[in-house]
Amino acid sequence: MERIYIFKRFERIWHWTQALLIIGMMATGFEIHGSYTLLGFARATTVHTTAAWALIALWVFAIFWHFTTGEWRQYIPTTENLTAMIRYYLTGIFSNAPHPFRQTQLRKHNPLQRLAYLGVKLFINPLIWASGLAYLYYNEINAAGYAIGLGSIALVHSIAAFLMLTFFIVHIYFATTGHTWSSHIKAMVTGWEEVEGDARSVP
Amino acid sequence: MKTRRILVTLLATGLAAASASALAYEGDWKRGRVYYRSVCTACHAAQAGGSIAPSEMTKAQWQAYLQADKHAKGKDSLKQYVGKPYRASIRAQNKAADKFADVPDEELFEDLKAFVIKGAKDGDAPASCS
Amino acid sequence: MKIRHLVLLAGFALASALPAGAAPAKLNTTADHSKFKELQQEFASGPEVTKACLGCHTEAASQVHRTKHWNWEFLNPANQQRLGKKNVINNFCISVPSNYAFCTSCHIGYGWKDGNFDFAAQENVDCLVCHDTTGAYKKLPGLAGHPPYKDTEVLPGSGKIVKATDLAKVAQKVGKTSRDTCGACHFFGGGGDGVKHGDMDSSLASPDKELDVHMDATGLDFTCGTCHKAASHDVAGSRYTPVARDTGGAHIRGKEDDSNPATCQSCHGETPHKKGEAAKLNDHTNVVACQTCHIPKIARGGVATKMSWDWSTAGQLSPEGKPLLKKDDKGRVIYDSKKGDFTLGENVEPEYMWFNGDITYTLLGDKVDKTDGITHINKVGGSATDGRSLIWPMKVFRGAQPYDPVNKTLVTPHTAGNDDTAYWKNFGWEKAIATGMKASGAPFSGQVDFIKTDMSWPITHMVAPKEAALGCADCHSRDGRLAKVGGVYIPGRDHDPLIDLIGWLMAGGALAGVIGHGALRLVRRKD
Numbered sequence: 120m121e122r123i124y125i126f127k128r129f130e131r132i133w134h135w136t137q138a139l140l141i142i143g144m145m146a147t148g149f150e151i152h153g154s155y156t157l158l159g160f161a162r163a164t165t166v167h168t169t170a171a172w173a174l175i176a177l178w179v180f181a182i183f184w185h186f187t188t189g190e191w192r193q194y195i196p197t198t199e200n201l202t203a204m205i206r207y208y209l210t211g212i213f214s215n216a217p218h219p220f221r222q223t224q225l226r227k228h229n230p231l232q233r234l235a236y237l238g239v240k241l242f243i244n245p246l247i248w249a250s251g252l253a254y255l256y257y258n259e260i261n262a263a264g265y266a267i268g269l270g271s272i273a274l275v276h277s278i279a280a281f282l283m284l285t286f287f288i289v290h291i292y293f294a295t296t297g298h299t300w301s302s303h304i305k306a307m308v309t310g311w312e313e314v315e316g317d318a319r320s321v322p
Numbered sequence: 323m324k325t326r327r328i329l330v331t332l333l334a335t336g337l338a339a340a341s342a343s344a345l346a347y348e349g350d351w352k353r354g355r356v357y358y359r360s361v362c363t364a365c366h367a368a369q370a371g372g373s374i375a376p377s378e379m380t381k382a383q384w385q386a387y388l389q390a391d392k393h394a395k396g397k398d399s400l401k402q403y404v405g406k407p408y409r410a411s412i413r414a415q416n417k418a419a420d421k422f423a424d425v426p427d428e429e430l431f432e433d434l435k436a437f438v439i440k441g442a443k444d445g446d447a448p449a450s451c452s
Numbered sequence: 453m454k455i456r457h458l459v460l461l462a463g464f465a466l467a468s469a470l471p472a473g474a475a476p477a478k479l480n481t482t483a484d485h486s487k488f489k490e491l492q493q494e495f496a497s498g499p500e501v502t503k504a505c506l507g508c509h510t511e512a513a514s515q516v517h518r519t520k521h522w523n524w525e526f527l528n529p530a531n532q533q534r535l536g537k538k539n540v541i542n543n544f545c546i547s548v549p550s551n552y553a554f555c556t557s558c559h560i561g562y563g564w565k566d567g568n569f570d571f572a573a574q575e576n577v578d579c580l581v582c583h584d585t586t587g588a589y590k591k592l593p594g595l596a597g598h599p600p601y602k603d604t605e606v607l608p609g610s611g612k613i614v615k616a617t618d619l620a621k622v623a624q625k626v627g628k629t630s631r632d633t634c635g636a637c638h639f640f641g642g643g644g645d646g647v648k649h650g651d652m653d654s655s656l657a658s659p660d661k662e663l664d665v666h667m668d669a670t671g672l673d674f675t676c677g678t679c680h681k682a683a684s685h686d687v688a689g690s691r692y693t694p695v696a697r698d699t700g701g702a703h704i705r706g707k708e709d710d711s712n713p714a715t716c717q718s719c720h721g722e723t724p725h726k727k728g729e730a731a732k733l734n735d736h737t738n739v740v741a742c743q744t745c746h747i748p749k750i751a752r753g754g755v756a757t758k759m760s761w762d763w764s765t766a767g768q769l770s771p772e773g774k775p776l777l778k779k780d781d782k783g784r785v786i787y788d789s790k791k792g793d794f795t796l797g798e799n800v801e802p803e804y805m806w807f808n809g810d811i812t813y814t815l816l817g818d819k820v821d822k823t824d825g826i827t828h829i830n831k832v833g834g835s836a837t838d839g840r841s842l843i844w845p846m847k848v849f850r851g852a853q854p855y856d857p858v859n860k861t862l863v864t865p866h867t868a869g870n871d872d873t874a875y876w877k878n879f880g881w882e883k884a885i886a887t888g889m890k891a892s893g894a895p896f897s898g899q900v901d902f903i904k905t906d907m908s909w910p911i912t913h914m915v916a917p918k919e920a921a922l923g924c925a926d927c928h929s930r931d932g933r934l935a936k937v938g939g940v941y942i943p944g945r946d947h948d949p950l951i952d953l954i955g956w957l958m959a960g961g962a963l964a965g966v967i968g969h970g971a972l973r974l975v976r977r978k979d
Contacts, residue, residue: 151928151943151944152943152944152947153928153929153930153943153944153945153946153947154952156925156929159923159924159925160923160924160925160928160929160944161923161924161925164732164924165729208969212973213972213973213976214976215976215977257735258735258738268941269940269941269943270941270946273941273943273946273947274948274951277947277948277951277952277955278951278955280955281951281954281955281956281958281959282958284955284959285958285959285962288959288962288963288966289962289965289966291966292966292969292970295970296973351586351587352630352632352658355657355658355669356658356669356670359658359669360660360669360670417661417668417670417671418669418670420670421670421671440587440588446586446587446588446615447587447588447590
């Protein structure tokens with residue numbers, strides 16, 4: 120058993136802040152959508168809007184961080200080992216088969232994670248971001264002469280929200296698929312991941 | 323001596339004018355209405371077991387009541403509740419008392435009188451409490 | 453020395469006496485009408501008072517002559533409909549012609565007792581009904597706009613005596629219009645306190661802040677004229693051509709602006725909500741009328757408003773042939789043989805609809821058909837897309853009223869009067885309608901049936917304090933106030949059911965999948 124330092128401090132702060140904001144925004148967002156009543160519409164919109172701005176600010180920092188540190192490369196998709204990963208989650212995981220992917224500081228994410236996170240970053244996030252801003256500035260957009268219905272904006276925003284919710288559910292579950300049920304989660308808290316076998320972290 | 327006489331005359335006219343002006347005040351029933359409803363009725367409804375509509379008494383009854391200056395079956399003075407000290411004491415909670423805080427007592431009393439006489443059972447426009 | 457003393461004394465006395473002596477000067481006017489010789493006389497009638505008024509106010513009557521208040525007639529420039537109280541039909545007391553002497557107790561004139569009233573006579577203008585400050589000037593139904601000149605029974609047989617009007621006293625105390633003077637008619641539209649409008653009744657004569665934030669008698673104390681700013685006796689604001697959406701911004705002194713000064717926006721502009729969280733509310737002002745949120749309920753002052761009126765049940769008499777009067781547990785009349793069944797309401801939630809200010813009346817002669825369902829006495833124009841509409845609160849007054857099933861027209865019954873055809877005396881529709889239609893100059897087949905009608909009244913008074921305005925969730929919820937208003941996407945109310953279904957299936961599927969997967973792991977690990 121070995122421990123390697125995977126997640127740097129900024130990454131962890133970013134991750135957990137983002138997690139908190141997204142959970143809050145999903146809870147308030149679906150309330151605004153009319154799915155249930157929790158805080159009341161007025162407070163839900165206030166919380167949702169405030170969290171949106173906080174998340175946007177966080178994303179700006181995170182994007183900056185990814186590009187200055189080169190960490191963006193972590194999300195370059197690869198097909199290498201992809202089928203092996205799929206096969207592992209479909210069968211191997213149930214028979215304690217060895218994990219086909221070996222985490223290193225340079226390769227934090229397995230090919231499936233890469234694809235999923237890239238999808239979130241390049242598709243779901245921009246969709247939520249753009250439709251959300253359009254939602255907030257609906258009046259100004261229309262005043263500027265772009266006749267977009269609030270209904271269409273809300274539709275796109277809710278599609279993105281459902282995608283995010285689905286990602287969120289799967290993501291949480293996969294957080295339990297590490298060496299132990301909690302090792303991934305611990306890693307996201309402390310930065311240190313327990314890795315099976317004698318893999319050495321590549322400096 | 324002549325000067326003196328002129329001065330005395332002047333003085334007399336001045337005083338006469340002053341007293342005439344005091345007598346000349348005529349009750350403003352609308353101001354009375356606001357005070358009646360916002361101060362008298364508000365308190366009666368909340369603390370004194372129900373409000374009293376102007377139309378519950380005749381003009382003569384109101385005249386007599388106001389003349390007697392007895393409030394709460396004679397326990398205290400009615401005028402007291404129109405007076406500046408009373409208004410000052412409730413102005414923080416009562417907008418009417420606040421608005422009319424500086425109206426002379428006699429004027430406000432005349433206002434109230436004008437309203438209840440007008441709104442009396444046999445008045446020009448019998449009035450309810452609200 | 454003595455003289456000097458006296459001089460000083462006199463000086464003091466004058467100094468203290470004179471300002472007090474000058475004090476009774478009325479500071480809200482430059483003219484004390486009680487000092488005018490012209491008004492210090494006994495007046496035998498209203499027109500005599502008017503003549504005295506016109507002696508100084510030479511142009512007043514001809515100004516009044518040009519107004520709707522005087523003519524009860526208005527040509528709608530948008531659709532050329534001839535409107536005005538003289539011409540329209542409503543579903544309250546229905547119509548004016550043939551009932552002049554009663555209806556014109558709310559006319560600002562004297563003597564309009566039939567179709568031959570002289571609209572050009574200056575002395576027929578009633579100055580006092582608007583300019584009275586004493587509250588002692590009352591025009592009674594049946595007197596064709598005159599106040600009682602001798603002690604008079606309000607309605608024959610009622611036993612309620614109204615004393616002769618002291619015209620000289622009223623004339624000497626004239627002043628500006630007030631909530632009381634406007635209210636003398638407008639609070640009592642439809643034949644009684646609060647009956648017609650729902651947002652106007654006698655509780656507004658001296659309201660508190662909760663009832664009306666502007667007219668609050670201990671606060672801002674607006675009169676009607678504060679908003680309905682009159683010029684040359686023409687009062688701003690119109691029920692026939694209302695401004696539904698005012699985008700002209702707030703009126704500013706010195707800036708020429710002939711737009712309606714009675715709209716909310718003419719003072720508050722279109723972005724009245726302060727910065728911060730409330731600023732989002734400014735994003736609503738191109739969709740929702742101010743009144744929609746700021747008048748959460750109507751008839752809030754303790755006076756009930758009529759919500760419906762069914763004329764078809766009128767005329768039921770007691771076994772002795774006497775008219776009946778039924779009251780509810782609050783003592784309010786809900787059945788009157790003269791008029792039929794009523795329903796009343798206090799603290800009523802208005803109905804909401806797109807409104808652009810266009811109102812089309814169903815007039816006498818317009819074809820109506822029972823099979824059309826409900827006939828709209830006034831059709832309210834508006835849509836989400838015409839760029840002129842906002843979502844407005846309305847009091848929708850529903851009823852059933854007599855019509856001519858052969859000619860297929862509404863009818864104008866003769867209701868009030870002490871003669872042998874007036875409905876309220878004789879309880880016979882055919883005769884009453886024949887008389888009424890003759891007075892209106894319209895054909896009548898002799899057949900009577902009843903037709904369902906409704907009438908919409910835009911709500912704009914009884915503006916509540918901001919704390920009592922509607923909250924977000926009142927509309928932003930699945931079954932909120934605007935549940936029936938189409939053409940607009942309201943977050944919290946609207947959603948795409950298909951997308952929601954797919955979305956929940958997707959998320960639910962994912963959840964089921966991972967739970968299954970996890971369970972399998974758990975089971976296998978135990979093996």
